[in-house]
Amino acid sequence: MRNVTPETLTETLLGLSGPDTDPRLQEVLGSLVRHLHAFAKEVGLTHAEWRKGLELLTRAGEMTDDERNEFVLFSDVLGLSSLVDMINSPSGCTSSSVLGPFHILGAPDLPVGGDMIGENPGPQVVVEGVVRDTHGDPIEGAQIELWQTADNGLYSNQDPKQPEYNLRISMATGADGRYALSTIRPAPYMVPTDGPVGDLLNATGRDAWRPSHLHFIIRAQGYRTLVTEVFPSDDPYLDADAVFGVRRDLVMEYRPGDRAALAADIAARDRLNDSFSKVDFDFILPRQAA
Amino acid sequence: MRNVTPETLTETLLGLSGPDTDPRLQEVLGSLVRHLHAFAKEVGLTHAEWRKGLELLTRAGEMTDDERNEFVLFSDVLGLSSLVDMINSPSGCTSSSVLGPFHILGAPDLPVGGDMIGENPGPQVVVEGVVRDTHGDPIEGAQIELWQTADNGLYSNQDPKQPEYNLRISMATGADGRYALSTIRPAPYMVPTDGPVGDLLNATGRDAWRPSHLHFIIRAQGYRTLVTEVFPSDDPYLDADAVFGVRRDLVMEYRPGDRAALAADIAARDRLNDSFSKVDFDFILPRQAA
Numbered sequence: 001m002r003n004v005t006p007e008t009l010t011e012t013l014l015g016l017s018g019p020d021t022d023p024r025l026q027e028v029l030g031s032l033v034r035h036l037h038a039f040a041k042e043v044g045l046t047h048a049e050w051r052k053g054l055e056l057l058t059r060a061g062e063m064t065d066d067e068r069n070e071f072v073l074f075s076d077v078l079g080l081s082s083l084v085d086m087i088n089s090p091s092g093c094t095s096s097s098v099l100g101p102f103h104i105l106g107a108p109d110l111p112v113g114g115d116m117i118g119e120n121p122g123p124q125v126v127v128e129g130v131v132r133d134t135h136g137d138p139i140e141g142a143q144i145e146l147w148q149t150a151d152n153g154l155y156s157n158q159d160p161k162q163p164e165y166n167l168r169i170s171m172a173t174g175a176d177g178r179y180a181l182s183t184i185r186p187a188p189y190m191v192p193t194d195g196p197v198g199d200l201l202n203a204t205g206r207d208a209w210r211p212s213h214l215h216f217i218i219r220a221q222g223y224r225t226l227v228t229e230v231f232p233s234d235d236p237y238l239d240a241d242a243v244f245g246v247r248r249d250l251v252m253e254y255r256p257g258d259r260a261a262l263a264a265d266i267a268a269r270d271r272l273n274d275s276f277s278k279v280d281f282d283f284i285l286p287r288q289a290a
Numbered sequence: 291m292r293n294v295t296p297e298t299l300t301e302t303l304l305g306l307s308g309p310d311t312d313p314r315l316q317e318v319l320g321s322l323v324r325h326l327h328a329f330a331k332e333v334g335l336t337h338a339e340w341r342k343g344l345e346l347l348t349r350a351g352e353m354t355d356d357e358r359n360e361f362v363l364f365s366d367v368l369g370l371s372s373l374v375d376m377i378n379s380p381s382g383c384t385s386s387s388v389l390g391p392f393h394i395l396g397a398p399d400l401p402v403g404g405d406m407i408g409e410n411p412g413p414q415v416v417v418e419g420v421v422r423d424t425h426g427d428p429i430e431g432a433q434i435e436l437w438q439t440a441d442n443g444l445y446s447n448q449d450p451k452q453p454e455y456n457l458r459i460s461m462a463t464g465a466d467g468r469y470a471l472s473t474i475r476p477a478p479y480m481v482p483t484d485g486p487v488g489d490l491l492n493a494t495g496r497d498a499w500r501p502s503h504l505h506f507i508i509r510a511q512g513y514r515t516l517v518t519e520v521f522p523s524d525d526p527y528l529d530a531d532a533v534f535g536v537r538r539d540l541v542m543e544y545r546p547g548d549r550a551a552l553a554a555d556i557a558a559r560d561r562l563n564d565s566f567s568k569v570d571f572d573f574i575l576p577r578q579a580a
Binding site for chain 1 (some may be wrong): 292299300302303306308309311315322323325326327328329330331336337339340347350351352354359370372373374375376377490494495497521528529530537538540541
């Protein structure tokens with residue numbers, strides 16, 4: 001190893017792995033180390049730049065706690081999170097998209113057609129659709145979790161003024177695979193910019209905004225769990241999402257609502273204001289690999 | 291951006307940088323993001339593997355404090371630190387090598403020929419040499435910092451039983467460029483294995499050992515500062531350094547000492563035990579770029 005050079009270092013290092021190394025670990029580590037070394041050589045990384053990178057990681061560690069993970073945010077704004085979503089999304093199904101840091105367990109159950117507006121101000125909307133398999137058949141008993149920001153762009157766990165579990169529900173589809181609820185429009189918001197990720201966005205003149213969106217997790221027996229987001233077509237940040245979560249098939253339309261056309265099970269039907277919107281959005285789930 | 295695909299994501303992201311972005315930042319970020327994305331695509335990184343990677347970074351953050359930086363250790367064992375050293379080492383000069391986490395400021399001055407053994411047990415050695423420029427001319431007034439482990443493999447700031455600044459000195463070369471001192475042989479040691487770096491070494495069956503070494507920082511006006519390490523040729527871990535710090539030109543020889551042949555300024559000359567060794571090691575410093 002005393003003869004190691006920039007040309008031989010990478011394979012020398014990878015050659016140190018013992019015979020009991022898990023083959024997949026060796027494959028992932030091998031690719032990671034090869035790209036890491038190629039990066040350093042390609043740009044001629046200086047000691048000062050290396051120190052700067054380590055300082056960013058160290059600061060990210062200092063900002064990370066149970067409520068916030070700056071490493072996930074780095075992965076998000078560097079497109080890695082969305083890339084992992086894309087390369088693991090089977091074709092012919094609804095795309096997956098970033099989970100984000102605001103999901104919490106234990107959202108209350110709401111029956112199909114139930115109301116999530118409660119006391120929340122903001123433009124009202126009825127969202128409904130069908131959870132289907134890849135043959136177009138409805139999936140009965142799919143468990144949907146939905147969460148979103150209030151009109152101020154904050155999630156309930158960011159905003160002490162909101163009730164616990166505000167704008168978060170769980171819903172099981174019936175035999176027709178249908179889900180439906182009344183809610184308010186979610187609002188765009190900025191990813192946190194008070195840490196090293198914010199410094200990077202600032203240094204590159206990038207937006208910290210995310211377009212407004214509804215988060216969904218959909219689980220059904222025999223199907224792969226879908227973690228995704230749905231974005232309104234009229235959002236000003238639709239083509240500037242700081243974390244690259246938008247996919248063409250995840251765009252929904254706010255259409256003018258028609259009270260008379262609403263299904264009978266929409267609980268808030270007679271309380272909705274006249275300017276309410278309607279969204280129809282179906283999901284397609286892939287079968288679990290055998 | 292709603293049309294982004296694994297094929298277009300990378301350049302879409304890099305295209306978001308504003309016109310005021312520092313060109314070097316854009317170059318480094320561009321290479322980093324291209325390699326990061328290529329890595330994820332090449333191995334088909336799964337969500338579970340992505341979460342595992344973020345968990346490693348999060349744990350590294352939790353283990354990092356003023357005394358220990360797990361991110362530096364990751365950089366070390368993944369060969370990045372040594373690669374940065376190698377690509378920034380001008381040819382025809384002494385190679386640089388990792389600084390490591392045990393350097394502290396304020397080591398006491400020692401005159402040329404002074405003794406650093408004090409009360410330290412262990413095999414004794416006289417180390418001397420000349421600091422030269424690339425023409426072979428001695429550099430007067432070069433400031434040398436030297437630090438090393440005690441015979442137990444611990445640095446003074448790891449070991450409450452050692453006096454402050456034990457086995458750490460600063461020395462200025464005279465007109466002849468010469469440095470000289472008596473000390474003990476440093477000992478091999480393991481990098482810390484109680485964190486995620488240790489888990490990685492363990493999972494790949496890699497050694498955590500570093501060969502014994504003397505750390506040097508050499509500063510001289512008009513020259514580039516040299517941060518390096520010097521390793522004895524008989525160390526059992528010379529070809530298995532966990533952090534890849536060894537270079538062929540950084541290997542020194544312990545030769546049998548000859549008291550009668552020692553220079554008059556070796557202060558410990560008459561106190562050294564009979565089995566002391568001698569090391570001759572010169573350094574070559576590159577001129578500071580204009």
